[in-house]
Amino acid sequence: xxxxxxxxxGADASKLDAKILEHFAADSLKxxxxxxxxxxxxxxxxxxxxxxxxxTPNSEVGxxxxxxxxxxxxxxxxxxWEWIKSRWA
Numbered sequence: 001x002x003x004x005x006x007x008x009x010g011a012d013a014s015k016l017d018a019k020i021l022e023h024f025a026a027d028s029l030k031x032x033x034x035x036x037x038x039x040x041x042x043x044x045x046x047x048x049x050x051x052x053x054x055x056t057p058n059s060e061v062g063x064x065x066x067x068x069x070x071x072x073x074x075x076x077x078x079x080x081w082e083w084i085k086s087r088w089a
Contacts, residue, residue, distance in 0.1 A: 002068055003087055004047055006036040009063040016061040019051050029083045037069075037080075039087040044068050 008016050013034055020028050020036050027039035040047050044066045049055035053064045072084055 002040060002042075003084060004038045004040055004044065005067045005069055006038060006047075006051070006053075007065045007067065008034055009065065013062060013064075016051065016053070016064055019061050023050060027087060029080065031080070037083060 006016070006020065017030070017036075020030075020038065024038050024040070029037045031037065038047070040050075042050075045054070048064075048066045051064075051066075052060040053062075053066065
């Protein structure tokens with residue numbers, strides 16, 4: 001499985017938050033500024049369609065960017081590193 005980052009674009013991401021939790025309650029982590037880390041087996045396009053960001057005439061959850069994470073590095077709270085490490089393929 002892969003780790004993806006979902007970046008909401010817009011002021012109200014509550015519908016996107018709900019959709020992510022509906023599909024990935026155990027395999028998602030919301031970051032402090034509203035981005036999400038999600039573990040998913042598939043492509044960025046498949047994840048975007050599953051979350052109804054794309055694939056519908058008008059996005060049901062608002063605009064967002066889905067990014068496949070290829071590597072990671074930086075400084076963050078311990079829970080972020082633990083989440084990534086436990087789900088990294």
